[in-house]
Amino acid sequence: MPQEYRLILKHADQPGYTPGLDCYLRHGGYETLKQALTRAPKTLPDGKTLSGPEQLRDEVKLSGLRGRGGAGFSCGLKWSFVDRKSGKPIYLICNADESEPGTFKDRQIIYKDPHQLLEGMIIACYANDVHLAYIYIRGEFVEGAKILNRALNEARAKNLLGKHILGSGYGLEIHVHRGAGAYICGEETGLIESLEGKRAYPRIKPPYFPAVLGLYQCPTIVNNVETLCAIKHIAAMGGAEYAKLGTPNNTGTRIVSISGHVKRPGYYEVEVGKVTLGELIHDTAFGGGLRDGHSLKAVIPGGSSAKVFKAGEKFKLRRKGPEGREVEQEIDMLDLPYDFDTLIRAGSMSGSGAIIVLDDSTDIVEALANISEFYAHESCGQCTPCREGSLWMSKALHRLTHGEGREQDAEYLAKIADNIPGGRTICAFGEACAWPVQSFVAKFKDEFVAKGKADEERRAKENRAAKPVREIELTLNAKC
């Protein structure tokens, strides 16, 4: 029986658990920080000495932790890229923008257990010799920003932040910086631009890798809220112990957000890779299955930019067979273990851990139109393929969902989507807006074609041409 494994959310939903410092301290809070700050230097067999912060960085490397924001990049590796010899200050930014549609996990941590985030952040800052850090929180989390500011003030009053944290001689200040409603601020270099007080235009890489040229052109670490909380647990239990959770190369726990047409939408913390996509959707411990009388149509497995899976879709993947040898197996979409690597091999991604379930009542063209409208609205406008492409796709889908479609619209959409990603844009938004269109159109092509064809036939009967998009009345359709 697959079960939740609550490490980060251990206390968050317990009755009587509050976001205040007293409550956190009563539950053993900041003990890990105390231990981290007093870690003695360790002498290795070869005579080299490892400082406390160096040991912490090694633990994170050993833990195999992969970033929980979306890209799933190794956190230890990210930290190892930081230029520590530049003589410039190193900054750390907590990415609390939580902007990928379908994702609502960081909200739980910020609202219910803010001190856990702060403890993880202070440890991460200490490990990386950071003395000034920011929490970049999305503007819509108005209450969240207040909760964090309260928590920061409590921490300052108890000497958990400041010039000499707990008398250790280590100094750190953390400030909350609010975004103002732009999705692109979740992209780390866009976030940095936004924190510098500019439009959130992502930077070109190279040369602007944050680890070398980040905030104020200084080395900068940008880590997701959940990632920083995991750091706290890695420091507490040790990297090797943490790596025993989850599966090889997909270690630890992660919080999965499930939304859409399931009986129990919500957030569930699981060991990575120990639970399948189907279990997350159908098991009573998680999504609880589809609404009665409905069957599954599609699943978006990792936030709205992940490529969609069609119900019944099969993948040929190499997996370890019963004798331990790698064999090629045919696996149904629902039997895919929900981890980083398997979903990438199946052509999609687990992204920010957000599963959106669509049942047979969903008009798939409407669903894609909804997603594409989001991306058209959120493109920052820097790169032509993305700025124009996201808008063209949204307009074509708008036409298709308003009775003005054409049979060839499916081809047209695929053609635009194919010409946005693949190094034609500065950041991955190009991929993010193209992947849903590419996958929806490829996997549900008949529905797109049928819709366009029906529109054409109706117009032929009415003896008129298609209206241009700007003349189509924007009638909102609640079918979706």
Next chain:
Amino acid sequence: MNAGSTERIPNPLQHQPQFAVPGALEAEVGELITHYPPDKKRSASLMVLHAIQEHFGWISQEAVEWTAQKLGLQPINIYELVTFYPMFRQRPMGKYQIKVCRTLSCALGGSYKLHKHFCEKLGLDPHKHGPQTTKDGKFTVEFVECLASCGTAPVMMVNDEFYEGVSHAKADEVLGNCK
């Protein structure tokens, strides 16, 4: 344009002749600036704009100029933020601003019907996505993108208050509480 013509490109920002920053707001802004390195005042611009909008309800030409001057910037540096970030308002809005989440999970959970319900109830056009304000200036209704609470769809915000699992009955109750 003819030489000597007084025609100008229209200013997209609105004027607020009685713009005056009270001492408390000035102090708050001063404190916000200290959150950033001394030579990086520009970083404070988003936070300063939030503080101004919280006080005045919107960002005027005078507010843009004041902020720029305060941070040692050109007005364009602030203006470009006001036009880029969707949360900043370039004109006064209703006393109660209803922001209904439009994005996929909420749409699957009935947010289009919810938006329509508000519009019909308040005499606004349900076909429009952008902000619309009632004639008495009491309500503004608009669709916004993902509010990051997809598991409790449909969700919305009324000013800074967040509401989840909003049924039409709950929507009516919230409206009723807006005095």
